[in-house]
Amino acid sequence: MTSSREPARGELAKTLAEKSRACDYCELRNRGFCGRLTEAQQSLLAAKSRLATLDAHKTLFCQGDETDHVYVVRNGLLRLYQRLRDGRRRVIGFAKPGDLLLFPLSAHNDYGADALDAAYLCQFRREDFISFLRHDPDLWGALAVTVHEDLLRARRQVALIGQRRAEPKVAQFLLTLHESYARPNSETTLVPVRVPQADIADFLGMTVETVNRTLARFVRDAIISIAKRGIDFLDLRRLKTIAESS
Amino acid sequence: MTSSREPARGELAKTLAEKSRACDYCELRNRGFCGRLTEAQQSLLAAKSRLATLDAHKTLFCQGDETDHVYVVRNGLLRLYQRLRDGRRRVIGFAKPGDLLLFPLSAHNDYGADALDAAYLCQFRREDFISFLRHDPDLWGALAVTVHEDLLRARRQVALIGQRRAEPKVAQFLLTLHESYARPNSETTLVPVRVPQADIADFLGMTVETVNRTLARFVRDAIISIAKRGIDFLDLRRLKTIAESS
DNA sequence: CGTTTATTTGAGACAACTCAAGTTGCGTGG
DNA sequence: CCACGCAACTTGAGTTGTCTCAAATAAACG
Numbered sequence: 001m002t003s004s005r006e007p008a009r010g011e012l013a014k015t016l017a018e019k020s021r022a023c024d025y026c027e028l029r030n031r032g033f034c035g036r037l038t039e040a041q042q043s044l045l046a047a048k049s050r051l052a053t054l055d056a057h058k059t060l061f062c063q064g065d066e067t068d069h070v071y072v073v074r075n076g077l078l079r080l081y082q083r084l085r086d087g088r089r090r091v092i093g094f095a096k097p098g099d100l101l102l103f104p105l106s107a108h109n110d111y112g113a114d115a116l117d118a119a120y121l122c123q124f125r126r127e128d129f130i131s132f133l134r135h136d137p138d139l140w141g142a143l144a145v146t147v148h149e150d151l152l153r154a155r156r157q158v159a160l161i162g163q164r165r166a167e168p169k170v171a172q173f174l175l176t177l178h179e180s181y182a183r184p185n186s187e188t189t190l191v192p193v194r195v196p197q198a199d200i201a202d203f204l205g206m207t208v209e210t211v212n213r214t215l216a217r218f219v220r221d222a223i224i225s226i227a228k229r230g231i232d233f234l235d236l237r238r239l240k241t242i243a244e245s246s
Numbered sequence: 247m248t249s250s251r252e253p254a255r256g257e258l259a260k261t262l263a264e265k266s267r268a269c270d271y272c273e274l275r276n277r278g279f280c281g282r283l284t285e286a287q288q289s290l291l292a293a294k295s296r297l298a299t300l301d302a303h304k305t306l307f308c309q310g311d312e313t314d315h316v317y318v319v320r321n322g323l324l325r326l327y328q329r330l331r332d333g334r335r336r337v338i339g340f341a342k343p344g345d346l347l348l349f350p351l352s353a354h355n356d357y358g359a360d361a362l363d364a365a366y367l368c369q370f371r372r373e374d375f376i377s378f379l380r381h382d383p384d385l386w387g388a389l390a391v392t393v394h395e396d397l398l399r400a401r402r403q404v405a406l407i408g409q410r411r412a413e414p415k416v417a418q419f420l421l422t423l424h425e426s427y428a429r430p431n432s433e434t435t436l437v438p439v440r441v442p443q444a445d446i447a448d449f450l451g452m453t454v455e456t457v458n459r460t461l462a463r464f465v466r467d468a469i470i471s472i473a474k475r476g477i478d479f480l481d482l483r484r485l486k487t488i489a490e491s492s
Numbered sequence: 493c494g495t496t497t498a499t500t501t502g503a504g505a506c507a508a509c510t511c512a513a514g515t516t517g518c519g520t521g522g
Numbered sequence: 523c524c525a526c527g528c529a530a531c532t533t534g535a536g537t538t539g540t541c542t543c544a545a546a547t548a549a550a551c552g
Contacts, residue, residue, distance in 0.1 A: 082401070086492035090405055103394050105387065110398065133386075140379075140386030141351065147393045148349050152356065154400035155328070159336055161407045162451035164541075166508070197531070205408035210508060212532060228517095246332035410509075412540070443499070453541060458500060474549095 032098020033072055036142040045124065045132060052123040054078075054115045061102070063112040069123050071101040076119025077193050080111050081202070091203040093153060094195065096180055100146050104129045116195065161205040163246065169204045170214045171243035174224065178233050192230040278344020279318055282388040291370065291378060298369040300324075300361045307348070309358040315369050317347040322365025323439050326357050327448070337449040339399060340441065342426055346392050350375040362441065407451040409492065415450045416460045417489035420470065424479050438476040 034042060052071065054060055060071065063082055078095040092111055095101055102109055104126050124132075133139050156176075163169045181191045201211045218224045223239050225232040233239065280288060298317065300306055306317065309328055324341040338357055341347055347359055350372050370378075379385050402422075409415045427437045447457045464470045469485050471478040479485065 082405070084405055084492075085490060088492070090408060092401055092404065105391055105394065110401075137383035137386065140383065140390065144386065144390045144393060145351055147390060147397060148351065151393060151397045151400055154397055154404060155338055155356075157404050158338065158400060158407060159328070159330055161404060162336060164507085196529095207509060208531080209510085209533085213508095216532080244331060246330075246334070410539085442497095454499080455501085455542090456540060462500075 032096075033100035033142060033146045035098060036145060037139070041136060041139060041142075044136065045129075046122075048128045048132075049122040049124055052121045054119040054121065056115050056118050059112065059114040060119075060121070061109055061113055063109055065109050067102050067104070067106055067109050067126050069102075069125055070104050070129055071124070072122040073097050073099045073101065074120040074122060076115060076117040076121075077195075078113045078115050078119055079199055080113050082111050089202050090205075091199050093150075093157070093203070094199075100143075103147065104133070104143070116199075117193070157203070165246070166206060166210050166214045167217070167242050168245055169206065170200070170211060170218070171239050173200060173204060174218075174231070174233070175236075175239060175243055177231070178236070189233040189236070190227075190230050191233065194228070194230060278342075279346040279388060279392045281344060282391060283385070287382060287385060287388075290382065292368075294374045294378075295368045295370055298367045300365045300367065302361050302364050305358065305360040306365075306367070307355055307359055309355055311355050313348050313350070313352055313355050313372055315348075315371055316350050316375055317370070318368040319343050319345045319347065320366040320368060322361060322363040322367075323441075324359045324361050324365055325445055326359050328357050335448050336451075337445050339396075339403070339449070340445075346389075349393065350379070350389070362445075363439070403449070411492075412452060412456050412460045413463070413488050414491055415452065416446070416457060416464070417485050419446060419450060420464075420477065420479070421482075421485060421489055423477070424482070435479040435482070436473075436476050437479065440474070440476060 034045075037045070051074075052060075054076070060078065061067075061069075073095050075097055078101070079091060080093045080095055080101075081089050081091045084090055094116070095113065101113055101121075104124075133143065160169060160172055163172075177193070177195070178191055181193065197211045197215065198208050201208045204211070215224075215226065218239075219226060221235075221238070223233075223235045223242075225234055283291070297320075298306075300322070306324065307313075307315075319341050321343055324347070325337060326339045326341055326347075327335050327337045330336055340362070341359065347367075348355055350370075379389065406415060406418055409418075423439070423441070424437055427439065443457045443461065444454050447454045450457070461470075461472065464485075465472060467481075467484070469479075469481045469488075471480055
């Protein structure tokens with residue numbers, strides 16, 4: 001099944017389960033919600049957390065449903081989206097490890113989420129999370145900063161969609177993707193995620209055809225290379241030039 | 247000077263000053279930051295607040311500057327904007343009475359703000375605001391919810407800009423404007439704000455020319471009427487139809 | 493009353509969209 | 523193992539609507 005694309009999946013799951021309580025995995029990430037917590041706070045939350053697993057293409061929660069849980073992504077990539085009045089879909093972002101999903105003070109989900117990859121998440125009951133906040137007011141800061149970062153991300157998306165030409169849009173999107181997955185000590189230029197072109201289109205407010213043609217041009221010009229395992233960034237400098245060309 | 251457009255301005259200022267401590271004015275608004283506070287919390291904040299006045303077209307703060315103060319709008323309308331790499335300007339929103347400006351946990355301003363109308367604001371030193379949060383943890387909730395509402399607004403702007411055709415964009419913008427200023431017990435359809443078309447264009451990601459032509463069409467079709475004092479909504483039903491026409 | 497800023501109008505180019513076929517890749521079941 | 527079906531991707535030709543550029547007009551301000 002989904003494990004075919006990731007041989008070490010089962011092993012990883014075991015590792016995650018062992019480290020579940022101490023949040024060692026999340027601690028590795030500077031960014032994200034858990035990265036802003038002290039070890040004591042992490043332990044407090046971990047005590048009431050449940051490990052949730054989600055196969056690729058499965059839905060974690062739907063827009064409009066009651067928010068009974070909130071989540072922190074441990075592993076995998078999720079697509080966050082809203083349905084618009086006219087039936088079209090708007091992808092509002094992609095959730096990476098460390099990201100907090102849903103706002104614990106809202107009774108209903110602002111958006112829906114489903115997995116692009118198989119995903120592992122920490123699940124918290126919303127009421128538990130709220131009582132954490134009451135118990136340890138310092139958690140409020142982490143929550144507020146996290147929501148504020150989502151706000152900054154949303155504003156970046158506004159700037160992105162506002163662009164008229166397709167090439168800078170896609171180029172900037174690719175650069176953001178690269179940035180999110182760039183490791184300081186790594187030489188590889190391969191970002192190991194496969195985002196469907198339809199999702200890129202709905203994120204950037206373009207049609208699939210235009211996204212496809214633009215990506216094809218980048219591939220033809222040897223700026224990127226698209227493989228089954230992800231996107232290989234061959235010429236970051238040229239990609240940046242295109243991104244700036246507004 | 248600017249009082250010529252609002253004869254009762256001076257009187258209003260006096261009223262505001264008198265009610266400054268109890269925040270009675272802000273209390274009248276359901277929406278906004280102050281509306282989420284208890285009277286005790288309002289008094290706490292009011293004790294350390296300063297009334298700031300700002301003439302029309304003046305700048306309150308600039309993007310990138312150090313955040314030494316945060317503000318709550320009492321009266322007037324402000325334009326919030328960011329500068330993009332290519333020099334273009336992106337209007338990220340308009341601040342109405344009750345809105346909190348700037349994020350007290352950020353060291354630098356994410357955006358700039360200047361007045362469209364003459365404006366009155368409550369000014370707080372950032373460190374004072376942070377110590378309020380420490381002193382009364384319940385304030386954290388109000389802050390988090392406020393930032394989250396900004397996030398929802400930003401996502402609405404994403405959906406707005408994502409539209410391809412000009413008419414629905416402008417129609418939806420006008421409807422939002424109308425909603426923000428609609429009074430429950432009021433019969434008038436006049437929204438007493440004048441937003442420059444250039445700002446609408448930068449908010450919606452279009453050119454001034456297209457905004458102008460679209461507005462002209464609405465006026466020609468007797469859907470709205472544009473006067474010096476503001477926009478008169480003559481046919482809300484038709485405006486809604488256009489807004490839905492994606 | 494002159495200067496600056498905002499709005500209005502026109503003609504043409506261009507880039508993304510629409511529609512309509514293909515093709516490829518992949519998981520399922522015979 | 524191959525055939526099938528579904529979903530994602532690819533490609534082409536024509537349309538459409540906004541943008542661009544260029545100008546004239548109107549309004550705001552000292």
